[in-house]
Amino acid sequence: MSSITTRAAIAREAHKGWELVDLQLDDPKEHEVRVKFAASGLCHSDDHITQGDAPVRMPVVGGHEGAGIVESVGPNVTRVKPGDRIVCSYIPACGACRPCSTGHQNMCVKGLNAGTGMFLDGTFRFHLGDEDLGGFCTVGSFSQYAVISEWAAIPLADGIPWEVACLVGCGVPTGWGSAVNAAGVRAGDTVVIFGSGGVGSNAVQGARYAGAKNVVVVDPVEFKRDMATSVFGATHAFASAKEAHEFVVETTWGQLADHAILTPGVVTEEMVNAAIQMTGKGGKVTITGVGKLTEKAAHFHAGALIGYQRQVRGALFGDCNPLFDVPRLLRLYQDGQLKLDELVTRTYKLDEVNEAYQDLADGKNIRGVILHE
């Protein structure tokens, strides 16, 4: 079998950051395509890997928000052809399995190996000497090239800038869909969004577009609050849950919020409890952000749900159907109704990936994006 060399950022163990290496990358096999990445978003989920909070097989090639050009295809690929522009859906969408055929492409069975990057035939495409490596979410966009499943390839229209296109592979639909699909925000609602970063900024936009009266952001970072209110459509922003709670009590005449949506970098028990307390009768808490592996994020009395008939539920990929939602969101962007350029605070080279994650931790970026050379 022939292979190519690709420069990539890998994580070998927790708390050691990203290591830049040259890997060997196999040719694509049946139903697989090899992508030359143009851009990769720096989602917080990759940071969970290096912080030891993502249960992934190591070493792993980072990156799951990728966009690029199909370089070659394996046998029996029908969705795309060499030269096509694509967005990588971080969960594949085969269109035919039980979840896909019932409108839940975000739970496609082909996404089974997200945490290992192993392909469904039990093998890996990245190699470093004798070592096999998977790409995070079987993508691995912190690499110049990767092999992905054809089911993860979403055709991309011309005219969409690469740094925007890659974000529609995770952060944009995850955030937007958390509000519009998973929560089901309705006209006139009061919605509280915890964490207005790369995902949360899109939850803000989704909630506003769905007609929420109050879109209230909680974020400790002033820059994020400013962006939320001045750019993405939040009506109010507070540094703490306590301040937001007081405002919600006042503005709803004590009825409390219809929705709390949790999109912070790390979900904590304190935050879940604050979110439950902030939602009123029939209210709903939607959890999109990930917590620490070593801590439980939910611990509350049954009565906190029963008395007010509150719901708490998780959301994966914002309940989106990538084959439907990715083009739809990009059309909204092209029509000026969804702000995506504004998500990209700064672009980086692949070799600057550790600096980029430091900038995220320092609160400097809504999204950093790697532009591949």
Ligand SMILES: NC(=O)c1ccc[n+]([C@@H]2O[C@H](COP(=O)([O-])OP(=O)(O)OC[C@H]3O[C@@H](n4cnc5c(N)ncnc54)[C@H](O)[C@@H]3O)[C@@H](O)[C@H]2O)c1
């Ligand atoms: N469920 C999914 O499908 C899915 C997909 C993508 C990302 N995620 C997860 O969503 C979360 C958000 O990802 P992101 O890329 O937007 O991260 P991010 O770092 O860009 O944004 C997180 C935001 O939370 C804010 N924050 C920090 N502490 C806070 C607190 N105590 N209260 C409120 N806000 C606080 C930060 O200032 C930041 O603005 C991560 O946990 C990520 O792993 C989940």
Ligand SMILES: [Zn+2]
């Ligand atoms: Zn992501």
Ligand SMILES: [Zn+2]
């Ligand atoms: Zn499927």
